[in-house]
Amino acid sequence: AQRVTQPEKLLSVFKGAPVELKCNYSYSGSPELFWYVQYSRQRLQLLLRHISRESIKGFTADLNKGETSFHLKKPFAQEEDSAMYYCALEGYGGATNKLIFGTGTLLAVQP
């Protein structure tokens, strides 16, 4: 079964502290994984995808196939990082590909 698990509903850190948002997945095959972010009252936006190995707004995520994880990390949290973060797995089907989302983690960065 294709599944994404985000174990933490809420992660509260102080400004400047390191952040790690956990994501584990279940997928038979080579997974394509994403992190989407939703700032307050805004739309879901792509933050990063594992294939790009990019760093957006200081965030990085490494795919660990052995642990089936794709944790999102940032060394120094900023207040503007406060948002809802969703890990997503790309399911492969038909002529279009669908995303399977985790339940999301609310990151609250305290001043």
Add this chain to the structure above:
Amino acid sequence: EPEVTQTPSHQVTQMGQEVILRCVPISNHLYFYWYRQILGQKVEFLVSFYNNEISEKSEIFDDQFSVERPDGSNFTLKIRSTKLEDSAMYFCASSEIRGRNEKLFFGSGTQLSVL
């Protein structure tokens, strides 16, 4: 950056009524999606659409749901007879091409409240 537009932002309806949620995908995009998020739950895939037909649908997308691209710009989701459990935020999304890791652009959502 171009945006996916959804209207209305909030729709209130009585149980049993029909609702149509509207979306204007980004103009050169060919692949369209509807997702929904019940309060406190995960974002769930409903349906994908390409070349004027449904490509894939989830088990949530039963006979009460339908999608249509009535013209060259709009993409609609119709719920024929709404139920209380249809109350959710509905997101439209589009993408330019079909490829793995293709970026989805999401609209800001329509909050549907069924009373």
